[in-house]
Amino acid sequence: MKIRFEGYEAKVRDSFGRQDLMKTIGAELVRVEPGELEIWAPVLDEVRQQHGFAHAAVSFALGDSAAGYAALSLMEEPDEVLTVEMKINLLAPAQGERLIAIGRVVRPGRRLMVTASEVWAETGGKRVQVAMLQGTMIPARPE
Amino acid sequence: MKIRFEGYEAKVRDSFGRQDLMKTIGAELVRVEPGELEIWAPVLDEVRQQHGFAHAAVSFALGDSAAGYAALSLMEEPDEVLTVEMKINLLAPAQGERLIAIGRVVRPGRRLMVTASEVWAETGGKRVQVAMLQGTMIPARPE
Amino acid sequence: MKIRFEGYEAKVRDSFGRQDLMKTIGAELVRVEPGELEIWAPVLDEVRQQHGFAHAAVSFALGDSAAGYAALSLMEEPDEVLTVEMKINLLAPAQGERLIAIGRVVRPGRRLMVTASEVWAETGGKRVQVAMLQGTMIPARPE
Amino acid sequence: MKIRFEGYEAKVRDSFGRQDLMKTIGAELVRVEPGELEIWAPVLDEVRQQHGFAHAAVSFALGDSAAGYAALSLMEEPDEVLTVEMKINLLAPAQGERLIAIGRVVRPGRRLMVTASEVWAETGGKRVQVAMLQGTMIPARPE
Numbered sequence: 001m002k003i004r005f006e007g008y009e010a011k012v013r014d015s016f017g018r019q020d021l022m023k024t025i026g027a028e029l030v031r032v033e034p035g036e037l038e039i040w041a042p043v044l045d046e047v048r049q050q051h052g053f054a055h056a057a058v059s060f061a062l063g064d065s066a067a068g069y070a071a072l073s074l075m076e077e078p079d080e081v082l083t084v085e086m087k088i089n090l091l092a093p094a095q096g097e098r099l100i101a102i103g104r105v106v107r108p109g110r111r112l113m114v115t116a117s118e119v120w121a122e123t124g125g126k127r128v129q130v131a132m133l134q135g136t137m138i139p140a141r142p143e
Numbered sequence: 144m145k146i147r148f149e150g151y152e153a154k155v156r157d158s159f160g161r162q163d164l165m166k167t168i169g170a171e172l173v174r175v176e177p178g179e180l181e182i183w184a185p186v187l188d189e190v191r192q193q194h195g196f197a198h199a200a201v202s203f204a205l206g207d208s209a210a211g212y213a214a215l216s217l218m219e220e221p222d223e224v225l226t227v228e229m230k231i232n233l234l235a236p237a238q239g240e241r242l243i244a245i246g247r248v249v250r251p252g253r254r255l256m257v258t259a260s261e262v263w264a265e266t267g268g269k270r271v272q273v274a275m276l277q278g279t280m281i282p283a284r285p286e
Numbered sequence: 287m288k289i290r291f292e293g294y295e296a297k298v299r300d301s302f303g304r305q306d307l308m309k310t311i312g313a314e315l316v317r318v319e320p321g322e323l324e325i326w327a328p329v330l331d332e333v334r335q336q337h338g339f340a341h342a343a344v345s346f347a348l349g350d351s352a353a354g355y356a357a358l359s360l361m362e363e364p365d366e367v368l369t370v371e372m373k374i375n376l377l378a379p380a381q382g383e384r385l386i387a388i389g390r391v392v393r394p395g396r397r398l399m400v401t402a403s404e405v406w407a408e409t410g411g412k413r414v415q416v417a418m419l420q421g422t423m424i425p426a427r428p429e
Numbered sequence: 430m431k432i433r434f435e436g437y438e439a440k441v442r443d444s445f446g447r448q449d450l451m452k453t454i455g456a457e458l459v460r461v462e463p464g465e466l467e468i469w470a471p472v473l474d475e476v477r478q479q480h481g482f483a484h485a486a487v488s489f490a491l492g493d494s495a496a497g498y499a500a501l502s503l504m505e506e507p508d509e510v511l512t513v514e515m516k517i518n519l520l521a522p523a524q525g526e527r528l529i530a531i532g533r534v535v536r537p538g539r540r541l542m543v544t545a546s547e548v549w550a551e552t553g554g555k556r557v558q559v560a561m562l563q564g565t566m567i568p569a570r571p572e
Contacts, residue, residue, distance in 0.1 A: 015193045016193075018193040019191070019192050019193050019198065020188055020189055020190065020191040020192075021189070021190045021191065021192060021198040021200060021201070023189075024167065024189040024190065045163055046163055046164070046166075046167040047163065047164045047167065048162070048163040048164065049162050049163075049164060050158045050159075050161040050162050050223070051223070055162065055164040055204065056203075056207055056226045056229070057164060057200050057201075057203050057204030057207060057208075058164070058200075060199075060200050060203045060204075060207075060229075061198065061200030061203075064199055064200060064203075065200075080193070080194070082233070083199045083233055084232070084233065084370070084398060084422060085230065085231060085232040085233065085371060085422055086199070086203075086230070086231055087228065087229070087230035087231075087373060087516045087563060088228060088229055088230075089227070089228040089535075089543045089563060089564075089565065090225070090226055090227065090228065091535065091536045091543055092536075106518075106520065106558070106561060107520045107521075107558070111397075111424070112370060112424070114371075114518045114520055114561070116561070129535070129536070132535060132543070132545070132563060134516060134518060134561060134563045135518075136370060136371055136422065136518065138397070138398070227513070227541060227565060228514060228543075228565055230373045230420060230516060232392075232400045232420060232421075232422065234392065234393045234400055235393075249375075249377065249415070249418060250377045250378075250415070254540075254567070255513060255567070257375045257377055257418070257514075259418070272392070272393070275392060275400070275402070275420060277373060277375060277418060277420045278375075279375065279513060279514055279565065281540070281541070301479045302479075304478075304479040305477070305478050305479050305484065306474055306475055306476065306477040306478075307475070307476045307477065307478060307484040307486060307487070309475075310453065310475040310476065331449055332449055332450070332452075332453040333449065333450045333453065334448070334449040334450060335447075335448050335449075335450060336444045336445075336447040336448050336509070337509070341448065341450040341490065342489075342493055342512045342515070343450060343486050343487075343489050343490030343493060343494075344450070344486075346485075346486050346489045346490075346493075346515075347484065347486030347489075350485055350486060350489075351486075366479070366480070368519070369485045369519055370518070370519065371516065371517060371518040371519065372485070372489075372516070372517055373514065373515070373516035373517075374514060374515055374516075375513070375514040376511070376512055376513065376514065
């Protein structure tokens with residue numbers, strides 16, 4: 001997809017590094033390509049729900065961030081990114097060695113970017129899809 | 144709405160107490176009624192995004208939990224609750240003294256419960272709506 | 287809510303009148319207020335699904351149009367309205383004498399309007415909610 | 430994906446044939462595979478919105494039906510299918526010679542099936558994606 005700012009990877013990594021929530025849930029940015037991005041996180045004790053799996057909000061956090069930063073990678077230099085809306089369908093319990101979110105831009109408009117994400121749980125090299133997300137991102141200019 | 148288990152409040156509070164994520168984000172269950180429920184949380188440093196506001200996943204966590212426990216309050220004694228899907232629209236930055244999520248059951252079916260939540264940010268007694276959520280919950284029997 | 291164009295009602299009625307789909311499903315615009323709007327339609331034979339109820343797409347059409355025109359009622363004179371995204375939860379079979387969709391704007395931003403709609407089925411003066419919708423509208427300027 | 434009823438194709442075609450709305454919008458079932466399905470429709474005058482494109486509800490009708498029948502193709506013999514919820518993101522105006530909806534089952538559970546659909550507009554052999562949908566289907570037994 002068309003890049004509007006050559007320094008997109010450093011910009012995405014810098015913004016991700018300033019998200020305290022990503023540190024709190026142990027998330028790591030493992031791949032940044034134009035319009036596609038991958039985030040990994042362990043299932044920390046701090047993020048469990050009542051049955052011992054990662055809370056749906058963790059799959060949401062990973063899928064939303066993967067989608068948002070995939071969108072940011074295609075935006076112009078001064079733009080930051082905001083989530084307009086996001087829908088998540090939960091497919092299986094979020095348990096295993098790590099959660100893997102892959103976000104991509106489906107439609108890279110100037111006013112709106114439509115995105116899709118998948119979240120997978122990995123155990124012993126085997127992956128099970130735990131969530132799918134579909135949402136909208138907008139560019140925001142800092143004042 | 145029709146209660147199927149008289150001990151719903153203790154059951155909801157017990158389940159909420161076992162959600163580690165709720166502790167991590169400082170969330171507190173402040174009101175439990177049949178089919179309607181309220182959760183409060185401060186905007187902790189640990190949950191911020193890159194602009195200093197609470198991450199969208201925090202509004203999601205609060206709204207989803209408020210909806211899920213509103214649904215659980217109407218379920219039968221052995222049932223636990225699972226989120227099938229949830230959609231969030233973000234309305235304003237999540238900043239202020241506290242976030243307040245109010246979840247309610249719109250359609251209390253036996254197979255599926257349809258829910259709606261609002262998330263508000265409160266500062267100096269003034270509330271601004273920051274998110275609205277609409278989603279589906281199902282009862283789950285432990286094996 | 288704040289009106290940006292005094293002639294909003296005539297503008298909404300004119301645009302609605304140019305939607306051939308609304309004629310095909312027999313829809314009628316019965317109430318236009320700033321940021322809130324009501325559409326009625328019978329359950330025509332032409333729009334049924336395999337069980338004899340109105341197809342989910344009819345509830346969608348009514349709820350989406352009610353939301354979109356509620357948004358248009360708050361936009362500036364030259365703006366038209368486009369649906370960005372819409373989510374529908376179906377609550378009960380769409381059957382009865384008429385379907386009634388009530389759309390309203392929850393957040394009337396300049397770039398984006400967040401909307402909510404309810405669709406009801408009416409029989410003998412009694413109403414049952416058949417759907418709820420939550421979505422995003424944007425203003426579009428004709429070129 | 431695992432078939433639970435060998436006669437799935439005839440069952441899907443029979444149910445589709447009883448959807449009056451599909452006739453009204455000129456939709457045709459062109460491909461039925463286990464868990465994946467394709468529907469085509471022209472852009473009839475009767476289904477246009479105020480700008481002359483197919484109404485968003487048409488993309489919804491096609492995407493929802495493609496998803497629903499993809500789900501039905503994996504259900505047991507007596508089951509029928511109901512849409513629980515569906516979310517649509519609109520990507521481009523629905524105009525051209527025909528609309529093509531491709532629905533597939535992402536998670537074929539017994540209680541719930543999670544589905545995804547794409548809707549494309551075709552002109553002169555060239556396809557542009559106009560919508561993407563993500564939703565939930567349930568089996569329903571006739572009484």
